[in-house]
Amino acid sequence: MNDIVVRDNMSVAATGAKDFVTVHLAGQQVGIPVLAVHDVLNAQQITVIPRAPDWVAGVLNLRGRIVTAIDLRRRLGLPPLDEGKSSMSVVVEHNEDPYSLQIDKVGEVLSLENQLFEKNPVTLDAHWREVSIGIYRLKDQLLPILDVDKLLAFESNSKAA
């Protein structure tokens, strides 16, 4: 759980900036609003649920709570993680139910100026456009931000899945 590297500038939290946890997914960095994150866990034992939508990785036990694990790679249309590599979990809540987003690796916490923010380019892949709030322009790369609620709003897309 100490994998979050806290940057010096985090405490600055200047006005007009927001904090994000970055996670690695198939070489891409993605941001999750820091306030949405409840827990960050190392590899967990996940019980597979047969016949569930393929982007449901299974369920896991988080201190007595049953958490539904979402395979973020699949959800975003990325190739599955290489065999033998274990994923990490970022636990978020949606409608008071806990969900764990399975990611490759958690990165760091960034405080990003609002002026770096931009809306999704219209050409963005549909998988991403659906669940991304927008994109921050970092120096060396672009950081799409996940909209956790949209990501987990299964009611609308469960039928399609």
Next chain:
Amino acid sequence: MDDLLNEFLTETGESIDVVDVELVKLEQDPNNKEVLDNIFRLVHTIKGTCGFLGLPRLESVAHASENVLGKFRDGELQVSESSVTVILESLDRIKEILAGLEATEEEPDGDDTDLINRLDAIAEGGDAPVQQVEPDTVDGEIIDPGNGRSLKAGEVSLEELEAVFANTPGPDDSVGQDDQSPANSSATDSNASLFDRVGGEDTLAVAAHLIGQRVDTDTKLKKYFEGTNQEQRKGRFMGLMLALFKDDIDAADAVGRQLVTVAGFGEAQFDTMLELVKSVLSECQVKSGVVDEAVMTFELVREAVINASKAVAQPKADAAGRAKAGAKQQGAATESRRSSQSIRVSVDLLEDLMNMVSELVLTRNQLLQITRNMDNSELGVPLQRLSQCTTELQENVMKTRMQPIGNAWAKLPRIVRDLTVDLDKKIELEMLGADTELDRQVLELIKDPLTHMVRNSADHGIEMPAERIAAGKPEVGSITLNAYHEGGHIIIQIKDDGRGISAEKLSGKIVEKGLATEDELANMSEAQIQKFIFHPGFSMAEKVTSVSGRGVGMDVVRTNIEKIGGTIDMVSTIGKGSSFSIKIPLTLAIVAGLIVKAQNERYAIPQISVLELVRATSAEKAGENDHKIELINNTPVLRLRNRLLPLVFLNEMLGFCTREDIEARETSDDFIVVSQVGAFTFGLVVDQVFDTEEIVVKPVAPILKDLDFYSGNTILGDGSVIMILDPNGIANKANSSVSDAAAEEDNEQNQVHLASGDEKESVLVFVAGAEHPKAVPLSLVARLEEISVDDIEQSDGRLMVQYRDTLMPLVLADPAMTLREKGSQPVLVFTDRQFTMGLAVDEILDIVEDELDIKLASDKNGVVGSAVINGKASEVIDVTYFLGKAFPDWLASKDMSIEAGVSRGSERLLIVDDSDFFRNMLRPILKVAGYNVTAVNCAEAALKLMESGAMFDFIISDIEMPDMSGHEFARAIRENSKWEDVKLIALSALTSEKDINRGFEAGFDDYVAKFDKDTLLRSLSQQFKIQGDAA
């Protein structure tokens, strides 16, 4: 305090709160029957309980308002604002009395005649002029001075209070400070209203100053305030008044204890001080009403002040001692406010506790595992202790949820005793199995129903002693409660040896209340009629007594029991007594689960649906007596005690492998879990069976709700999460995949396919005369009888038989057949209203499930047409023909016969009903009558049919359906051009005038009661006629 009273107070308090809210709802929506019923029940319960506890004041108020509510419910009175106001007022009065009760354990004195008169006036003549309640009628008793008045935001300044205390130097200052801190923290949300009306801080400052000064000049008080200077006194009075007027009792208590520093300050001195305060406040231009109220608040600290003075009297008493005395007293005060041996804990909290404990157990297990591998660890002993504690903790937490049912019975003996006195009856209450445990949540929910039922038994069931002796029964009646486990359920029986429930008396009541017509009742069995006591709005008592008999009783009981997934049944014999039995699940959360394995994953199957476990040996190795899996046309089955058991492979079900994989794999032993879902028994083949564990069912995440394989998930002892299989869902899946392999491929297609009328139904196949089989829908057959040939008589050239005290005509099913010469003749009995006829056949062959799809219409008398049933062409007989033959007046007796009115097969009919029962009942009746019937189970499916271009002449639709109600459906159709002209007939159990009107508004052409078959047929034929005439 008496446990009973205490419970009553808590319960009634809760009920009143609910009624408050509901009444307001009712006022806004006076036609909401549900809300009204709810209010009525709650008030009824309050009234009932008051009677038992001997609280005449409460009872009379509640009784009067219940009267008014009863009139509302029966529609005799309109819900009006003024009447609701009076009822609300009566609720306030009840609250007031309750507060008095809580404080003194006795009903406070008071006069309610005015209120009751007004309520009675409303009950009798509608809107009596409502006397406006004077504001603050609650004189003297300040129950909640702040409540209802506006609160100025942020008025209470803690700093102020603190500053006041800080400015109060004195010998016991430090103690005071210590005492303040908790008080201060609780002052945060206190109310500022009285404070405001007195005139705020400025007035108080002046008053405090004056009081401080006057104390010095008052001869009676002077000596008690010696040792403090004027400033100090001012500070203390200021603090005291601030706290009191802001309704912060704790703070006031603390300040009060510091007020007097000299011994001997008693009641008289306190009164003098109050006089002083009163006069000072009046001088400060505070209104006299407010002054009284303000002075009254001083009563709250009377004890504290006097006790503090007493404490001073003990010369050795140091500051710490005093603090202790104060604390003790404060504790006592708190206790008196809510004295009770138990506290109410939310189930959520218990659930959380249980979760945490399971987590603790897991961690303990891990630790044990680790130390087991370490030699000579120092951890051994403490860990052992930890382990033990954990186990005990776990057991106890589990226990918090389970309670013996005796707890729910605890107040019954008293209730029965009081009843015997009230009613002059002699009743003995016997309670068996009181230590049967069940979940506390369930227990809570059945408590009231049980009480109600016992009360009913005592009131209505048991006769008066004289009556009993006359009937040859022992003088003392008995009511027996019995609780026991039975197959994962708890059965509770309430049995009395009273007079039983008279179906005759009930009938009168039923007709009177308009719940059914006499004709309908005539066709009902005694048991069916007795069941009417569960009907809402039905009362058994001949007169309304204060004990019971408002007709809310059994209705409430049934609702409450059904709410927790239970059922209630009743058997009653006139003169012998009645017996109610309630079947409820053991717990709502914990079930026994059988843990099985498939493809390296474990699953739980609820033990309740597991019948047995069978081990099947692979076909090659199997000996003569071994169970083995066999295939019929690729369908796996198991021979189990001469029955074929359909099998389902869990691996295949869950998509781990295909059937081919299973067949191809290395043959090994299989475990078969024989499960039962309803009437369907099947075997679930799993890889391995572990053991049974108690599992806590947790709901699955919303995303998985669509998967009907699982009913939940759970965490096992080792910390892993496993899914709980839902045998229901698996059975459904198995059924659909067995019956139609292609079903899965195109679900939508399947839906339409199903809807076009290919549903299976039970068909009775028999032979008569000719060799080829004949068939009739089983739903039309009332009974199957074997009638001795000797009993068959001839009269007027017709065959007759004496059957159930009447003459039943016998008709031969085929002109070519002859009756047997001896032995007995199989007879199908058909009943239509008062007409009962027997159809003699040669032999009854079978009852099969098949489509009744009439391929060829017939012009032969008595035959509807031919259909392929069970692979054979069979004649489907026309029952109406035979009825007409047996009773020449039968056709005429029908007001309008649908058979006569229309040409067969030309009318297309759509039945929309979510109930299988009704679909299955209507379909064959209408189909045999010659209509082209299609049935769907929901409005959406019907609309889909419409989109797909299907056309109907009539639609019979249920009103209450999930997702889309009949009304919405009707509107949708009326708005849509395609089916605009289709006749719509509503079919519903809701048959009040209001409901019917709503139906017509929504666009229905006719409205038919669901349980009324005749009216439905009549209505149909009427509609058909109109249609036919128009065409």
